[in-house]
Amino acid sequence: MPRTALFVIDIQNELAGHPQTEVPGAARIRTAGSQILRISRALADAAAATPPEEQQNPALTVFVQHEESPESGGTLLRGAEPWKLVFPPREDAVDEILVAKTTQNTFESNPDFADRLQNAGVDHIIAFGLQSECCVAETCKGALAAGFRLTILQGAHSTYDEKQKTAADIERQIEEMLVSRGAEVVPWENAVSRWETAGVVC
Template sequence: MAKALVVIDMQKFMFREEAPAFQSDRLIERVQSLLKQARETGTPIIYIQHNAGEGTPLEYGTTNWEIDDRIGPMDKDIVIHKTTPDSFYQTALQGTLDQMGVNHLMITGIQTEACVDTTTRSAFGKGYEVTVVTDAHSTFDTEDLRAEQIIAHHNKVLRWFAHTKETKDISFEVIR
């Protein structure tokens, strides 16, 4: 079973000092750990990068739009751009996965209730095996809920569509 690590929307805007994602330092550390393990085992790494419209925080080509330097892609990593919460919708993701023979996605990133949730459900609907790394995705507080509540809720709901595991329980097989 070929796996890929999918890192969703870990862009500089999500980690800005005045309003970072919930537990952003821990999130970065956990994603760094997963990236290290994926690279050591030859597991493909796919970064999903959200492109928003002109004048928005994630406007294509701006500094805020760039993938955070602490986890940024290496030359052999794949970067796929999207314009909706679904990383598959009108993107090259499915074709890329099919070409690589990947059938199991390990999902991390931001924003729990939007892009992580939607991509997980979409992948499940397309027949992929999915693992959501429960302590390696994050979001922001809303007027109604704290980020911690949103994350806990989605970790419970996404069990219907994916395996749910913490970073410490994730393993990638060595690809020869």
């Protein structure tokens, strides 16, 4: 049975947990992320309590965490407070995994990861997180290049304002670019409503 992977991309303290450094839309991202994970985890827990012959294939939740080297001058150093995840995976959850990356594209940093997902039955990736034009866009392009069906959750990804563009402008541009490559864009509220109706993240 086909399986979905829910990618939670780089929702780390520097970007969404510290008022001095977080993106302007951080509160929105925290709210969306909290609701998305509440529903996805409730569905996973319900599936685990269902007899195997009646189970739908539960989603795999992938928590992506960017890290930088001391030499880079960046602050996302392994173990440092800015590097830590706002939404960490549950330690006892077999369907939640943590994936580290050092480039914007999760698949580039982890060359065997696409094969691992496909071997686990995953054919569809749903993505949200930070930053829209950087790690979200590049990981989504990597997913499409690897042959996955892709959905990006509108309203659940964001970035910093630029001189000539607001974060909202950038969000829209990234969504349009991904749609042009074959992705689907769905408001996150609509997506979680669909999951609740279906009984599975899909």
